[in-house]
Amino acid sequence: MSPQFEIQLIAVIVAVACSLPGVFLVLRKMSMMSDSITHTILLGIVLAFFLTHDLSSPFLILGAALIGLATVWLTETLNRTKLLSEDAAIGIVFPFLFSIAIILITRYAGSVHLDTDSVLLGELAFAPFNRMVVFGYDIGAKAIYSTLALLIINLAFIITFFKELKVVTFDPMLAAVLGFSPALIHYGLMMLVSMTTVGAFEAVGSVLVVAFMIGPPVTAYLLTDNLKHMLILSAMIGAVNGILGFYLAVFFDVSISGSMAVMTGLVFFIVFITAPRRGLVSSLKRRSRQKLDFSKKTLLFHLYNHEGSDEEAQEAGVHTLANHFHWDKAFTDKIIRLLLKEENIVLEAEVIKLTDKGRTVSISEYKALFSD
Amino acid sequence: MELNKSDYAVQIEDLTVAYDAKPVLWDIDLDIPRGKLMAVIGPNGAGKTTLLKAMLGLLVPVSGTVRFFQETDNSLRKLKNKVAYVPQSGSVDWDFPATVLDIVLMGCYGRLGFIKRPGKIDREAAMQSLRKVGMEDYASRQISQLSGGQQQRVFLARALMQTADIYFMDEPFKGVDVQTEKAIVILLKELKESGKTVVVVHHDLQTVPEYFDWVTLINIKVIASGPVEEVFHEQNLKKAYRSTCNLLKSVV
Amino acid sequence: MENLIYLLKDYTFQTVALGSAILGLISGVLGSFAVLRKQSLLGDGVSHAALPGVVMAFVLTGSKDTEVLLLGALLSGLIATLFIISIVKHTRIKFDSALALVMSVFFGAGLVLLTYVQKIPNSNQAGLKRFIFGQASTLLQKDVYFMVICGVVLLTLILLFWKEFKLFIFDSEYARSLGFPAHKLNLLLSFMIVMTIIIGLQTVGVILMSAMLIAPAVAARQWTNKFWIMAVLSALFGGISGILGTAASSLTAKLPTGPAIVVFISCFVIFSVLFAPGRGILQKVIHRRNLKQLLQNEGGEPDVPTI
Numbered sequence: 053m054s055p056q057f058e059i060q061l062i063a064v065i066v067a068v069a070c071s072l073p074g075v076f077l078v079l080r081k082m083s084m085m086s087d088s089i090t091h092t093i094l095l096g097i098v099l100a101f102f103l104t105h106d107l108s109s110p111f112l113i114l115g116a117a118l119i120g121l122a123t124v125w126l127t128e129t130l131n132r133t134k135l136l137s138e139d140a141a142i143g144i145v146f147p148f149l150f151s152i153a154i155i156l157i158t159r160y161a162g163s164v165h166l167d168t169d170s171v172l173l174g175e176l177a178f179a180p181f182n183r184m185v186v187f188g189y190d191i192g193a194k195a196i197y198s199t200l201a202l203l204i205i206n207l208a209f210i211i212t213f214f215k216e217l218k219v220v221t222f223d224p225m226l227a228a229v230l231g232f233s234p235a236l237i238h239y240g241l242m243m244l245v246s247m248t249t250v251g252a253f254e255a256v257g258s259v260l261v262v263a264f265m266i267g268p269p270v271t272a273y274l275l276t277d278n279l280k281h282m283l284i285l286s287a288m289i290g291a292v293n294g295i296l297g298f299y300l301a302v303f304f305d306v307s308i309s310g311s312m313a314v315m316t317g318l319v320f321f322i323v324f325i326t327a328p329r330r331g332l333v334s335s336l337k338r339r340s341r342q343k344l345d346f347s348k349k350t351l352l353f354h355l356y357n358h359e360g361s362d363e364e365a366q367e368a369g370v371h372t373l374a375n376h377f378h379w380d381k382a383f384t385d386k387i388i389r390l391l392l393k394e395e396n397i398v399l400e401a402e403v404i405k406l407t408d409k410g411r412t413v414s415i416s417e418y419k420a421l422f423s424d
Numbered sequence: 425m426e427l428n429k430s431d432y433a434v435q436i437e438d439l440t441v442a443y444d445a446k447p448v449l450w451d452i453d454l455d456i457p458r459g460k461l462m463a464v465i466g467p468n469g470a471g472k473t474t475l476l477k478a479m480l481g482l483l484v485p486v487s488g489t490v491r492f493f494q495e496t497d498n499s500l501r502k503l504k505n506k507v508a509y510v511p512q513s514g515s516v517d518w519d520f521p522a523t524v525l526d527i528v529l530m531g532c533y534g535r536l537g538f539i540k541r542p543g544k545i546d547r548e549a550a551m552q553s554l555r556k557v558g559m560e561d562y563a564s565r566q567i568s569q570l571s572g573g574q575q576q577r578v579f580l581a582r583a584l585m586q587t588a589d590i591y592f593m594d595e596p597f598k599g600v601d602v603q604t605e606k607a608i609v610i611l612l613k614e615l616k617e618s619g620k621t622v623v624v625v626h627h628d629l630q631t632v633p634e635y636f637d638w639v640t641l642i643n644i645k646v647i648a649s650g651p652v653e654e655v656f657h658e659q660n661l662k663k664a665y666r667s668t669c670n671l672l673k674s675v676v
Numbered sequence: 677m678e679n680l681i682y683l684l685k686d687y688t689f690q691t692v693a694l695g696s697a698i699l700g701l702i703s704g705v706l707g708s709f710a711v712l713r714k715q716s717l718l719g720d721g722v723s724h725a726a727l728p729g730v731v732m733a734f735v736l737t738g739s740k741d742t743e744v745l746l747l748g749a750l751l752s753g754l755i756a757t758l759f760i761i762s763i764v765k766h767t768r769i770k771f772d773s774a775l776a777l778v779m780s781v782f783f784g785a786g787l788v789l790l791t792y793v794q795k796i797p798n799s800n801q802a803g804l805k806r807f808i809f810g811q812a813s814t815l816l817q818k819d820v821y822f823m824v825i826c827g828v829v830l831l832t833l834i835l836l837f838w839k840e841f842k843l844f845i846f847d848s849e850y851a852r853s854l855g856f857p858a859h860k861l862n863l864l865l866s867f868m869i870v871m872t873i874i875i876g877l878q879t880v881g882v883i884l885m886s887a888m889l890i891a892p893a894v895a896a897r898q899w900t901n902k903f904w905i906m907a908v909l910s911a912l913f914g915g916i917s918g919i920l921g922t923a924a925s926s927l928t929a930k931l932p933t934g935p936a937i938v939v940f941i942s943c944f945v946i947f948s949v950l951f952a953p954g955r956g957i958l959q960k961v962i963h964r965r966n967l968k969q970l971l972q973n974e975g976g977e978p979d980v981p982t983i
Contacts, residue, residue, distance in 0.1 A: 078769075078770075078773045081770050081772050081773070082772070083770075083772045083773040083775070083776040083777075084717050084720070084772050084775065084776055086776065087717075087720060087776060087779075087780075091883055130949070133949060133957060135894075135897070135898060135949055135955055135957075136711075136894045136897070136949075137711070137714050137716070139714055139715070139716045139717050139772065140711050140716040140890050140893075140894050142716075142717065143716045143717050143719070143720060143886045143887065143889070143890040143891075144887065144890055144891055144894060144942065144945055146886075147883065147884045147886055147887030147891075147938050147942070148887065148938060148939065148942040150883055150884065150935075151884060151887075151934070151935035151936075151938040151939050151942070152935070152939070154932060154934075154935040155931060155932065155935050155936070155939070158930050158931070158932050159929075159930045159931065260780060260783075260784055262776050262779070262780040263777070263780035263781060263783075263784055265776075266773055266776040266777050266780065267777055267780070267781070269773075270769055270773050270774075270777050273768070273769060273773075274767060274769070301788075304788070304792060305791075305792075306787075306788045306789075306791040306792045307784075307787045307788055307790070307791040309784065309787065310784040310785065310786070310787030310788035310790075310791065311784070311788055312784070313780055313781050313783065313784020313785070313787075314781060314784050314785050314788055316777075316780075316781055316784070317777070317778075317781030317782075317784070317785070320777065320781075324763070324766075324767065330767060330768070332766055335766065339484075339486065342442055342486045343486050343487050346440055346442070346447065346450075346486055346487065347487070350451060377438065378437060378438055421446060421447060421450075422450075422644065480852075480853050481852075481853075482849060482852055482853065507853070508853075509849075509850060509853040511847075511849060511850060515847070515849065516846065516847050517714075517846075520712060520845070520846050520903075521712075521897060521900065521901045521902055521903045521906050522842075522846065522901070522902070522903055523901065523902070526842075526902075526903070527846070530839075530842075530843050530846070530847070530850070533839055533840070533843055533851075533854055533856070534854035534855055534856075536839075538837070538840065539836050539837065539840075541838075541839060542839070566901040568901075582850075586854075
């Protein structure tokens with residue numbers, strides 16, 4: 053495998069692995085918890101380093117994951133006092149832990165090159181240099197397998213506990229009533245987030261883990277209402293961001309992880325503007341479209357109600373309509389023109405009448421609008 | 425009953441409001457006479473709160489106009505002295521560091537405009553408002569320590585500060601204790617006696633004839649509107665509370 | 677003791693301490709607004725989002741002057757805030773998600789720009805490090821002047837629009853019904869918070885700025901139920917932490933200033949949450965225990981007075 057391919061592969065795996073728990077963070081309004089954990093990881097690494105004195109020890113990863121959990125626990129405890137809001141709790145815990153980490157590093161580990169920059173920033177470009185050798189065979193970059201393991205764990209958890217996650221996310225009280233502990237699921241999820249952050253930061257750096265965790269789910273959120281679809285879409289969007297971001301980085305010769313984050317933003321932006329129903333263009337057009345749409349229907353219902361009645365000439369007269377509905381002449385003409393084009397009405401000597409099609413449309417539209 | 429045009433406090437024409445594809449309010453035509461105590465009744469989700477918000481300009485309708493006292497310029501800035509709003513108490517974070525008096529004083533902010541601060545006179549007016557709702561002893565109480573009914577009364581006092589001509593209230597009786605309910609009813613009657621117009625989104629059908637003299641039944645469309653004696657009867661109620669309203673003849 | 681007196685007379689210490697104190701003061705006040713608006717983490721977000729602005733400022737002007745870089749940071753922060761507000765306004769995406777998205781994308785953009793400028797894949801830059809961690813010890817007198825001027829502007833705005841902000845934060849719908857332009861107030865307040873964050877970047881850096889915005893306000897909230905007192909206390913706590921942090925950092929070897937300040941303000945929070953009369957945890961626990969004791973001892977007789 054070429055290094056380029058390996059990097060892209062790692063990027064895709066990381067993106068997908070991150071987007072899965074990210075969906076639940078977004079839905080539970082805990083997006084910033086990911087940011088919090090990515091910063092406090094440093095403390096975990098520092099503490100583990102003090103214990104092992106070995107920069108490449110796997111205990112560093114364990115330390116980081118544990119601190120991630122501790123961060124969540126501390127934040128929740130603070131939150132539970134009800135003396136401050138949830139976002140404030142997050143914003144107090146992580147700077148505190150991060151400050152302690154910095155102080156410890158500066159005072160006691162200054163001589164050791166604990167590269168805080170790479171903790172925060174990471175760089176995929178170097179990933180291929182670390183090889184995984186099994187039985188003397190070089191089967192690829194180590195990062196591929198570590199991140200793959202991560203992805204599998206995430207998938208396993210989410211698939212196994214999909215029902216529980218769904219209920220806990222949308223209705224925690226119902227979950228408690230149904231007998232499974234929301235707290236357990238919650239901490240399980242947080243453990244996932246913690247581990248994923250730890251696993252991913254080596255590749256892309258902590259700050260960009262946030263982009264991978266939150267970006268694709270938020271984009272998918274604009275495209276679907278279905279949880280399962282949201283998960284699948286997020287994974288796909290994450291993968292796309294990874295690959296396109298890589299090419300962007302290669303083309304301009306810049307930071308790979310940075311490019312991927314930028315790509316996340318670009319993709320989101322495009323969806324933000326163009327998404328059907330929820331996109332900006334859609335919602336801006338909706339208002340004028342709605343006015344037209346509703347006015348057409350109002351006229352159809354009105355015609356239906358007065359069909360064959362004595363006042364029909366008055367109520368459905370081409371010239372009296374504008375007055376009756378308080379529409380201006382131009383608008384009235386437009387409505388009439390549109391309905392004529394749709395063949396829902398015909399003009400018979402200054403009076404508007406429904407066609408057969410128009411009658412059917414009236415009834416079906418009415419049912420669509422007003423039945424439950 | 426035909427009323428002189430100038431006797432209408434609020435006139436709504438062709439008001440349609442929709443959030444997504446389905447309309448919440450459809451082609452509302454409503455005239456609210458001055459000095460009436462009007463209840464807005466209808467099933468949940470029938471657009472009652474939406475109607476209130478549309479009248480206050482808090483949302484943009486698909487079509488339609490709302491006019492107060494025949495004015496053509498309805499920007500809220502010009503109307504701020506004439507229209508007062510009592511929202512549902514659940515819409516606010518009650519852990520905010522403020523006393524009851526602080527909140528009630530907010531009612532005069534519209535009148536003061538930018539930058540100017542409330543003075544002694546305003547403070548006294550606020551205490552007066554609190555007295556009217558029976559909460560003067562709670563003036564320096566932190567708002568998080570209030571019960572639901574007390575919160576409702578604070579919002580009422582806040583609206584009274586505006587010395588407006590029209591009062592809009594969103595379910596003021598919902599979930600309040602008996603004492604609060606009595607206080608609110610007395611207040612409503614007082615407002616009517618001083619010639620104010622009061623529009624109340626109400627949920628309790630039993631008390632409509634007792635508390636109100638005008639009623640509007642809404643279920644996406646206006647089912648009926650007029651004096652309680654004429655309009656508030658079983659036939660209309662049935663129409664309003666059925667799952668669809670009879671917009672299209674012979675489609676039941 | 678001698679050390680302390682010597683310290684207090686030291687010019688550098690005075691400058692840095694003053695700068696930190698001013699930062700603490702301003703972020704304390706603005707932080708009260710941010711916290712009550714449930715937008716506490718705007719500090720964290722905007723700090724990260726300021727990176728591309730800093731780099732662009734350097735790229736466009738070639739100067740590494742603090743004012744120039746800060747201006748770039750300010751513009752970048754403001755644009756990011758506009759994006760966040762826009763996303764929340766036009767979609768069903770909530771504030772926290774919009775914040776996380778915009779900040780990480782902007783930060784990524786900053787990295788891209790940085791590496792584009794330096795043409796190296798990793799960005800081990802001393803300048804960047806300073807930006808992320810802050811370096812209060814390099815504060816100059818002109819930096820402090822700048823902070824004072826900004827502080828005065830911000831505080832003036834707050835004093836002028838005090839009641840408008842208070843109303844808008846408590847009940848924005850009611851504010852609109854009174855005719856106040858809620859959207860414009862939202863923008864103004866957000867911009868003021870962004871400005872505060874940018875001022876603080878030099879002192880405590882990107883990651884710790886959120887603490888400066890949140891912690892003093894949270895601590896202050898526990899001691900009072902009046903908004904203006906909360907703001908004043910918040911300013912006080914912030915300012916004192918600034919000075920204490922600077923002092924500790926100057927007196928102790930290898931203790932960076934920014935983190936020291938944050939540790940102090942965090943201690944303020946912990947202390948306040950535990951011990952503040954009325955809201956403090958300790959008091960509630962003692963009260964509950966006393967009540968239990970009383971019920972146990974007295975056997976719950978009807979005429980026994982409870983606390």
